[in-house]
Amino acid sequence: MVLHWKRTLVLGILSAVSLSATVAAGELNLPRQKVELVAPPYVHAHEQATTQGPKILEFRLFAEEKEIVIDDQGTKLRAMTFNGSIPAPLMVVHEGDYVEVTLVNPASNSMPHNVDFHSATGASGGGDLTLIAPGEQVRLRWKATRTGVFVYHCIPGGPMVPWHIAAGMSGAVMVLPRDGLKDGAGKPLTYDRVYYLGEQDFYVPRDQKGKFKSYPTHVEAFADTMDLMHKLIPTHVVFNGAVGALTGKHAMPAKVGETVLIIHSQADRDSRPHLVGGHGDYVWETGKFANPPQIDQETWFIRGGSAGAALYKFLQPGIVAYVNHNMIEAFELGATAHFRVEGTWNEDLMSQVRAPGPVQKSNLE
Amino acid sequence: MRAPTIRQRATQPARVLLLLLAASAAASRLWSAQAPTPLPDLVALPPGTFAYRAAGEVLRDGRPVAAPMRMERIEHPLLIMRQQVTGAEYQRCVRDRACADVEDAAAPNIPVVKVSWRDATAYAAWLSRTTGLGFRLPTDQEWAYAAGSRFEDDALPAGADLTDPGRRAVARYDQGAERVAGLLKAPQPSGAFGSNEHGLLDMAGNVWEWTDSCFVRTHLDTEGQVLSDVVNCGVRLVEGRHRTFVPEFIRDARAGGCSAGTPPSNLGFRLVRAAGP
Numbered sequence: 001m002v003l004h005w006k007r008t009l010v011l012g013i014l015s016a017v018s019l020s021a022t023v024a025a026g027e028l029n030l031p032r033q034k035v036e037l038v039a040p041p042y043v044h045a046h047e048q049a050t051t052q053g054p055k056i057l058e059f060r061l062f063a064e065e066k067e068i069v070i071d072d073q074g075t076k077l078r079a080m081t082f083n084g085s086i087p088a089p090l091m092v093v094h095e096g097d098y099v100e101v102t103l104v105n106p107a108s109n110s111m112p113h114n115v116d117f118h119s120a121t122g123a124s125g126g127g128d129l130t131l132i133a134p135g136e137q138v139r140l141r142w143k144a145t146r147t148g149v150f151v152y153h154c155i156p157g158g159p160m161v162p163w164h165i166a167a168g169m170s171g172a173v174m175v176l177p178r179d180g181l182k183d184g185a186g187k188p189l190t191y192d193r194v195y196y197l198g199e200q201d202f203y204v205p206r207d208q209k210g211k212f213k214s215y216p217t218h219v220e221a222f223a224d225t226m227d228l229m230h231k232l233i234p235t236h237v238v239f240n241g242a243v244g245a246l247t248g249k250h251a252m253p254a255k256v257g258e259t260v261l262i263i264h265s266q267a268d269r270d271s272r273p274h275l276v277g278g279h280g281d282y283v284w285e286t287g288k289f290a291n292p293p294q295i296d297q298e299t300w301f302i303r304g305g306s307a308g309a310a311l312y313k314f315l316q317p318g319i320v321a322y323v324n325h326n327m328i329e330a331f332e333l334g335a336t337a338h339f340r341v342e343g344t345w346n347e348d349l350m351s352q353v354r355a356p357g358p359v360q361k362s363n364l365e
Numbered sequence: 366m367r368a369p370t371i372r373q374r375a376t377q378p379a380r381v382l383l384l385l386l387a388a389s390a391a392a393s394r395l396w397s398a399q400a401p402t403p404l405p406d407l408v409a410l411p412p413g414t415f416a417y418r419a420a421g422e423v424l425r426d427g428r429p430v431a432a433p434m435r436m437e438r439i440e441h442p443l444l445i446m447r448q449q450v451t452g453a454e455y456q457r458c459v460r461d462r463a464c465a466d467v468e469d470a471a472a473p474n475i476p477v478v479k480v481s482w483r484d485a486t487a488y489a490a491w492l493s494r495t496t497g498l499g500f501r502l503p504t505d506q507e508w509a510y511a512a513g514s515r516f517e518d519d520a521l522p523a524g525a526d527l528t529d530p531g532r533r534a535v536a537r538y539d540q541g542a543e544r545v546a547g548l549l550k551a552p553q554p555s556g557a558f559g560s561n562e563h564g565l566l567d568m569a570g571n572v573w574e575w576t577d578s579c580f581v582r583t584h585l586d587t588e589g590q591v592l593s594d595v596v597n598c599g600v601r602l603v604e605g606r607h608r609t610f611v612p613e614f615i616r617d618a619r620a621g622g623c624s625a626g627t628p629p630s631n632l633g634f635r636l637v638r639a640a641g642p
Contacts, residue, residue: 072550072619072630210468248542317531319538340538345529352530355427357584358593 028098034058037089040171040240041195041252041337043263046092048190049180054096056141061088062104063113063154063169065218070202070236071243071334076214077202078221079241080154080167082115086241087198087265088152088171093144094178100141101126107135110218112156113164117142118306119150119173127155144175148288149307153267159226162268166203166229167218168241170267172196172307177289181261181311183282184292189311191261195252197273197337199266199302199324200241201234234269236334237324243334254314256343262322265307271335273310274299274325277318280310299325316350317343382409382442402457402495406447407638408564410511414438417509418518420602420610421581425589429527431520433589437506445503445511446635448555448566449476449574455488463491467616475552476572478631482601482613485575485634492636503637505578508604511637515561515568519608541607550630572633573605573618580610603629 033055038044061082068079068086082088093099099120105113112133116125120142123129130138153170155161181189204212205224212235215221228235240246254260259281264273280297287308294300302308314320324335417437423430452472458464464487468479480488485502492500509516521527525536558570579598586592600610603618609629611618618628 074551251538251542317529318534338538340535341531342535343531345531350530355424355429355584356422356582356595357424358595 028056030054030056030098032056032058035091037061037083037091039083039085040087040089041197041246043090043092043174043194043196046176047094048176049188050094050176050178054094054098056098056100057091057093059091059099059101060104061101061115062106063109064106065109065111067214068168068241070204070238070241073212075204075212075236077204078167078215078218080111080113080164080169080218082154082169082171086168086200087196088169090171090196090263091173092176093173094176095144095147096178097144097175098141099144099173100139101130102137102139103130103132104137105132105134109134111160111164113154113169114156115140115152116155117150117152117173119144119146119148119152119175121145124155125152131156144173146288147175147177147290148284148286149174149263149265149309150287151265151267151305151307162229163222163226165267166201166225168200168202170200170265171198172263172265174263174309175289181282181289183295189282189293190259191311192258193254194261194263196263196265197239197246197322198241199264199269199271199335200238201266201269202236202238203228204235206235234333237269237271237329238334239322239337244336246337248338251319251338251340254320254339254341256314256317256341256346259311259313260339262310262312263307264302264310266302266304269304271302271304271324272299272326273302273308274323275312275339276321276323277316278312278314278320281313282311284309314339314341314343316346317341378411378442380409382444402492404496404498405450405454405492405636407444408447408511410439410443410445410563412439412441412443413510415510417506418520419581419583420505420519420578420608421583423583423585425585426587427584429533430585431527432583437510439507439510443507443510444638445507445565446637447564449572449633449635450485450488451475451555452477455480458488458491461491461495463494464488472552474554476555476567476631476633478552478572478633479616480575480632480634481616482575482611484616485636488634489636498638500636500638502575502577502634505576505602505604505608507637508574508576511563511565512568512604513561513563515570517569517607552631552633569605572631573603573609573629575632575634576602576604578602603632605629 035044035057064081064084066079067076070077103115112131114127114131116127120126126140130140132138150173154164183189203225205228207213280300282293283297283300284293285300285308320339320341322337323330329335414436416434418434419432423432452475455477459466465484489500521536526532552572556566558567560566561568579596580600582595584592601613603609603611
């Protein structure tokens, strides 16, 4: 009799819990905020430390298959993107927020697409619950339970997975601690600017004469591209979707004395970023803010399939390159971005004591 | 700031000179055992004086300064190719086994690109041999004279802080970024960038052009007198939308050479014949 009573109680509690879970899943009693995403390397406006409570942040992603030019020789690629850019835009939320993403696959596309958020838990990061055909849309909500920067990418299944990623379909999310970033001692760290640098490896097949090939459709590009991908050597490694995309007139502005947060993601392939003439003051190499950052870094490591973050206060004016410090990849394959830093030179930190001139006789002995 | 146009115009002596050259070329072809090489289309510029700022680095009292503008004299009539050497022309040299085969060497009416200073010099030697006439790369002064109003002065804007290394780098970078913004990066058919006042096609347009001039770093004293000149001919001056120095063996400078700012996207060339007494 007691057993039966307890079982009924347990069952009753369980069903009440699952019912309430179902209710909570349908109707979170939280404020909502719609966020307009911004093209990388820029990031939408957001608070660092926040006094607001948890919210539901609404984002819109759309899949776009398009042909793009990826270098200054006019090399074309059948790309796949979220929101038209490579990388896809950075989304910023706080720990405890809910991220509600409407994913749209317009009828003009030729293939199904979905999204796996590395910051989310369950169903392949949402991939299993978001696979949609051209002409469909879906809405997914996930809870931001862990702080840090995380990759998101398309994951349609089978060989489509590496192909869609190699075609450009990845971005990143930043989940900030509610009280902002901190160093290892708990001292608050703030940034004046934030840039999101998504690094992308491309694999463009060549014809018999060695010239890069272009294809009339994505489907026709697939076989050649996969053959080349199997060799694991990219033809291009770039920031922001093309060689030189973040250089010249598109170099990223900064000023001496400003602290910049640099978020770097690579969905597939390792990278080792370095600020030429600079450092990583505070680096979350694995990108997770619950871990104390490493300090005074020379070159750090972005594991393929992850995002990392670095804080640097610029100390000298000039053109500061941010490179994947395999210099073959940086100079020959395109993995270079530029910061254009205004300010005044600090003679104490560095001084050309004597300008180049002929070798002095005394130095020849 | 642009160099002023030359003071004199092409005259009767220049036309006579052209006729004499054509005659001697025809004569040398009669004696040549090789298949005749067509004479390139040349434009004759009379001797003259013009304002010129030397390339390279100049330091005054140990500090970087813009090279002074000075009057430069071209002593002899200058005969320069009307257009950049094309793929078809270069291919003749390749077939004669006197030039290295480079990427896209066969494009008929498009300037040959991905050629190094060595390749350009080898072509000049072959052209000289097969036509019986002396051809070579222009010096920077000759190129600047021929470019006329198309010449892009590369002094930093007045007021640019040259002593602050960071600001100097940003000023140089901005100048380079401005100049190449919106440019078509692939080489275009000869003449696509129009002609200058001397009838020369694609000057400071289409592709960058090798000159024979070497990298120089000059030290001046406070009065502007030359203290020392260090010359490095392992690096040669390339002219075009802007000047830049590139190591002489480089065929593809896209990744950057010895230059600051935006590197040239395509390396090509045209040749001169310095006719003289």
